[in-house]
Structure formats: C-alpha cells, structure tokens
Amino acid sequence: MPTPPDVIRCAYAELVVTDLAAARWFYVDLLGLVVTAEEPEAIYLRAFEEYLHHSLVLRRGDVAACARLAYRVRSAAEVDRAEEYYRALGVRVERVPAGATRGIGEAVRIEDPLGFPVEFFHDAEHVERLTQRYDLHGAGAISRLDHFNVVTPDVPAAQRYYEDLGFKVSEDIADAEGTVYAAWLYRKPTVHDVALTGGDGPRMHHIAFATHERSQILHLCDHLGAARRSEMIERGPGRHGVSNAFYLYLRDPDGHRIEIYTHDYYTGDPDNPVVRWDVHDNQRRDWWGNPVVPSWYAEASTVLDLDGRPRPLTRRTESREADVTVGADGFSYTRAEETETPPRGFKVGNQV
Ligand SMILES: O=S(=O)(O)c1ccc(O)c(O)c1
Ligand SMILES: [Fe+2]
Numbered sequence: 001m002p003t004p005p006d007v008i009r010c011a012y013a014e015l016v017v018t019d020l021a022a023a024r025w026f027y028v029d030l031l032g033l034v035v036t037a038e039e040p041e042a043i044y045l046r047a048f049e050e051y052l053h054h055s056l057v058l059r060r061g062d063v064a065a066c067a068r069l070a071y072r073v074r075s076a077a078e079v080d081r082a083e084e085y086y087r088a089l090g091v092r093v094e095r096v097p098a099g100a101t102r103g104i105g106e107a108v109r110i111e112d113p114l115g116f117p118v119e120f121f122h123d124a125e126h127v128e129r130l131t132q133r134y135d136l137h138g139a140g141a142i143s144r145l146d147h148f149n150v151v152t153p154d155v156p157a158a159q160r161y162y163e164d165l166g167f168k169v170s171e172d173i174a175d176a177e178g179t180v181y182a183a184w185l186y187r188k189p190t191v192h193d194v195a196l197t198g199g200d201g202p203r204m205h206h207i208a209f210a211t212h213e214r215s216q217i218l219h220l221c222d223h224l225g226a227a228r229r230s231e232m233i234e235r236g237p238g239r240h241g242v243s244n245a246f247y248l249y250l251r252d253p254d255g256h257r258i259e260i261y262t263h264d265y266y267t268g269d270p271d272n273p274v275v276r277w278d279v280h281d282n283q284r285r286d287w288w289g290n291p292v293v294p295s296w297y298a299e300a301s302t303v304l305d306l307d308g309r310p311r312p313l314t315r316r317t318e319s320r321e322a323d324v325t326v327g328a329d330g331f332s333y334t335r336a337e338e339t340e341t342p343p344r345g346f347k348v349g350n351q352v
Helices: 020-030 076-089 155-164 214-226 294-298 321-325
Strands: 007-017 034-039 042-046 056-060 065-073 093-096 107-111 117-121 144-152 168-174 180-186 194-198 203-210 233-239 246-251 257-262 275-278
Touching: 007 020, 007 144, 007 203, 020 042, 020 056, 020 214, 065 076, 076 093, 076 107, 076 117, 144 155, 144 257, 155 168, 155 180, 155 194, 214 233, 214 246, 214 257, 233 294, 294 321
Parallel strands: 007 056, 065 117, 144 194, 168 275, 203 257
Antiparallel strands: 007 065, 034 042, 042 056, 093 107, 107 117, 144 203, 168 180, 180 194, 233 246, 246 257
C-alpha cells in the first residue's frame, strides 16, 4: 500500500448556500470573516490569522449541502502522493488543475471511503494576513479555521481510516460495552482537525473556527441578540468536557452548523495521552453539565459527491448517544461513584 500523503491540517470547506446574500450577512456581517474574493455565485472567506486565499467558500446552489472538505498537504509532491494513495485505495479520484477552486493550486479530489468529498492541495494564493489589523477586527474576531466534524455510522472504522492517514486520536467517547460514539483526531498539534460523530452518514456535522478569547464568543451571542436572530444560537455558550474548549454552536441561514471555539490544548508531543470519556458522564460534552439539545445530535448537513449529487445515507447500526443519554430512556451521572438509578440531581439526561 503506498504511503499516505503528509497532511498538515484541515484547510477549507465549501458550503452550498441557497441565498448567498443571507449567507454573506451571517459569515461576513455577523461572524466578521474577511472577503478575499467575491463572484456572483461564490464568496471566498478567510479569518484574520489566515494568509491562504480562503478557509471557507460559500457557493450559491438550490440545495444546501457541504460540497468539499479540504486538507493542506506539506508539499506539491504530497499531492502526487495523495493521488497514488487513493487510486490504490480504489476510491474515486480526480486530479484538478490550479484554479479549479479560485486561489487553490493543483489538487486531488476524492470521494473518501466514508463517503465524503475531500480535497488535498498544497499550493494556494497568499493574501494579506490580518493578524494585527485590529482596526478591522470586530469584538467577535475569528482567528482561523480549527476543525471539521463529520457524521459517520461506524466510528471505529472511520477512526482507522484517519489513523492510516497519519492522524492521531486525542479523545473519544465510549461505553462499558466498547461502543464508540465519537472520536477526535488531529494532525496539527491541537485537539482535532477532524471529529467523528456516530450517526447516519455521510453528513457534515459542523465546521469550527477558533477565536483567541472567550469574550469574542460572548460578543457573537450579544450581536445575534441585537440582530434579533437569537434562534441562530443552537447550543452554548459553554465549556466542553472533551477538548476543554469554550464553545458556541450557531446555525447559518441554511442550517449549516458553525462552531466558534477557543481554549483547547496542545497535543504535539508523540506521547500525548488519549482521553476516553464514559458516554454516561454528563460533563463529557458540557463540562458544566448543561444538556445537549436534541437537534445537535439529530441534524447535520447533506454532503455531495464529486458530481454535486447528494450522498445517500448509511444508517448507524450501533446504539446512538442521544438514546443512551437523553430522554426518558437515557441517563447521565455527574458523580460516577453515585450508583442510584436514575442518579440524584437535576443533571439527568431526561430534562430535555
Ligand atoms: O461536545 S464535546 O465536548 O464532545 C465536543 C468537543 C469538541 C468539539 O469540537 C465539539 O464540537 C464537541
Ligand atoms: Fe467541534
């Protein structure tokens, strides 16, 4: 089997939006992302610390979907290696010339073994890095793209696929019977570049951007309140158990989920310890024990194949996290040593 490409990090996503003007309001006027380039049918956006052409493409289309998840590889030679690796893997592979995506060099596009439209590139147009252009930063300044979260039915199989690509697991959620509900994997030295959420897939669960400060996340909440668009706040703000990040989940005008995230931790040493969470630990997804809203488990974006057609879903066959932790049959504990069923305290899964 050929050597896998040397992936540096998650690099950009392409989302299909049904109303480009409405999406522009959300991503530019509200989130404050910077417009690198704009066309009648597409907008290319980046965050303030980013100097590659974009980390998010919004493309107008009739059906909201995720059209591409792109990783940057370490050199042009690694793009060749990606082509060789995936042709040997037997998945659909397309080589595209520089400019197939504005601002991106020659790339390899695949339908990966999990059913996702993924691109590997190295060369990209450099644009002004606005790290210290505080005159342009809003109070909710976003610094960079941080990770993709994808829904896939078989988390261990997806984890093995990403580990074969050289990713390492930082944290996961499992139960005593060995069912794995979610896993977080990285190439850059943070908690993740990609997270795997067990469910019917392939679907895109969220795209996450990082800020430097919690106050910037809180400002985005206040801005949505001022805009009387508070319904766009789906979950949070809060503190994750997994990753330790301070988080906020928003839904864009098409329902795409965007996470704003800060304060995870460094994972760059070779012996970085894996953190395994019990699925019944009520602090795993929110360190303060606040419930996970059902839509966060149930809803995610359609993904497209390389011809732009929606991918059919494969159902998850193992137990679902929402079933074992939320609602009448679910329960979660705050203190593992307390063995009453249901556990004492109002932080049981059936409050939502
Ligand atoms: O909800 S979790 O604490 O499991 C979590 C951790 C990190 C993330 O990026 C996320 O989306 C969700
Ligand atoms: Fe996330």
